[in-house]
Amino acid sequence: MLEQATELTNDGSEDLFDLITHEINERDGFISFERFMELSLYHPELGYYTKNIERVGKDADFITSVSIGKCYGLILAHHFAKVLETFFNSTEKVVVVELGAENGDLALDIMGEFSMLLSKNLFERINYIIVEPFSLKRQALRARLNSEGIGNISVISDLKEENNLYGVLIGNEVLDALPFRRVRFRDKKWMELGVGINRNGNKMKLIEAERRIQNDSLISRVVDFPKDLPDGFTAEVNINFEQLLSYIHSSFVKLEGYFVDYGSSHDELMDISRSNGTVRAYSRHQHVNNVLSSPGNNDITSNVDFDWFRASAETLGFITEEPIDQYRFLTKSAEQWLLCIEKSGDQSAKNMQLINQFKMLIHPSTMGRSFKVLKFRK
Numbered sequence: 381m382l383e384q385a386t387e388l389t390n391d392g393s394e395d396l397f398d399l400i401t402h403e404i405n406e407r408d409g410f411i412s413f414e415r416f417m418e419l420s421l422y423h424p425e426l427g428y429y430t431k432n433i434e435r436v437g438k439d440a441d442f443i444t445s446v447s448i449g450k451c452y453g454l455i456l457a458h459h460f461a462k463v464l465e466t467f468f469n470s471t472e473k474v475v476v477v478e479l480g481a482e483n484g485d486l487a488l489d490i491m492g493e494f495s496m497l498l499s500k501n502l503f504e505r506i507n508y509i510i511v512e513p514f515s516l517k518r519q520a521l522r523a524r525l526n527s528e529g530i531g532n533i534s535v536i537s538d539l540k541e542e543n544n545l546y547g548v549l550i551g552n553e554v555l556d557a558l559p560f561r562r563v564r565f566r567d568k569k570w571m572e573l574g575v576g577i578n579r580n581g582n583k584m585k586l587i588e589a590e591r592r593i594q595n596d597s598l599i600s601r602v603v604d605f606p607k608d609l610p611d612g613f614t615a616e617v618n619i620n621f622e623q624l625l626s627y628i629h630s631s632f633v634k635l636e637g638y639f640v641d642y643g644s645s646h647d648e649l650m651d652i653s654r655s656n657g658t659v660r661a662y663s664r665h666q667h668v669n670n671v672l673s674s675p676g677n678n679d680i681t682s683n684v685d686f687d688w689f690r691a692s693a694e695t696l697g698f699i700t701e702e703p704i705d706q707y708r709f710l711t712k713s714a715e716q717w718l719l720c721i722e723k724s725g726d727q728s729a730k731n732m733q734l735i736n737q738f739k740m741l742i743h744p745s746t747m748g749r750s751f752k753v754l755k756f757r758k
């Protein structure tokens with residue numbers, strides 16, 4: 381095992397830091413980056429995404445299309461309404477399944493718009509299902525939804541509990557938040573890049589550590605990676621897409637699914653301009669230089685490999701489409717809504733606010749180009 385020079389000290393998140401160092405010691409001085417992310421982001425009580433803090437929004441750590449305002453949910457509702465119509469003939473109840481609902485804003489925005497857009501009869505035939513694996517977040521979501529008084533939104537822990545579903549699935553910025561592995565090209569071989577410990581007297585630091593790849597899925601994933609890259613070239617690999625997609629596949633009879641995220645084609649990710657990979661951490665809208673620093677206090681993410689996601693989906697039998705810019709997707713889906721506003725001449729403050737949000741969502745320099753919509757169906 382080879383230790384690299386990037387490191388950090390424990391600054392304030394003692395419990396999680398202790399837990400991580402303990403586990404590294406138990407596992408012969410190395411844990412995968414995926415395991416580090418699991419503990420840092422999703423430890424049941426101490427993880428960045430599981431503890432009770434504000435993460436998304438302009439006064440928190442990062443913004444998303446959802447946190448810009450109601451416009452995103454409004455447009456998705458218009459788009460989904462058309463898709464759901466095609467399922468109403470086949471089944472009594474249709475569903476909108478959301479992964480990674482965070483505080484429930486998108487669910488409320490979509491259902492709020494559906495309630496105005498659809499007849500009472502059709503609206504009552506929609507079940508909105510939020511899949512939230514973490515208990516503390518489920519509790520917080522249920523409390524929020526109860527206080528808003530919308531009945532047909534449920535929060536479940538696992539999609540495995542559901543079957544025979546007809547409908548749509550949405551995951552906004554979820555794929556990039558799933559724990560991933562890291563690999564590094566060293567001496568003409570791909571090695572796994574994980575996390576180890578550096579000791580200096582009583583002080584411990586988390587550091588990057590390299591090891592021969594032992595995980596079978598990772599071995600078979602890197603087999604086709606280029607071999608003409610510079611020494612030290614680093615990349616991220618998610619080996620869990622297929623598992624996530626297999627639950628989705630077995631729950632739905634008919635599905636139109638959408639993951640919206642930042643990402644790249646596999647070739648773009650293997651370009652030497654990206655020789656350090658795309659992994660990054662954020663806190664309070666700032667880039668955190670060292671992704672291993674302060675576990676539990678930063679968001680950790682990387683660009684999604686869209687080709688790999690599509691290949692994983694197609695292996696299971698899904699039909700996938702080329703990812704398109706959020707700009708193109710939203711502009712097309714918003715056509716009817718924009719025409720209605722134009723025809724009515726309604727320039728109320730509420731409409732103007734929505735139009736401003738729309739501009740932000742589609743602007744090429746903000747979210748319009750960096751986010752892509754990945755559509756798949758069964």
Ligand SMILES: C[S@@+](CC[C@H](N)C(=O)[O-])C[C@H]1O[C@@H](n2cnc3c(N)ncnc32)[C@H](O)[C@@H]1O
Nearest residue numbers: 429436444446479480481482511552553554557
């Ligand atoms: C970057 S946040 C996006 C939140 C929200 N969708 C938005 O756009 O504002 C990623 C979310 O995905 C959730 N998440 C991660 N893994 C998940 C999984 N396996 N199933 C459902 N949600 C998951 C996290 O807890 C977090 O709420």
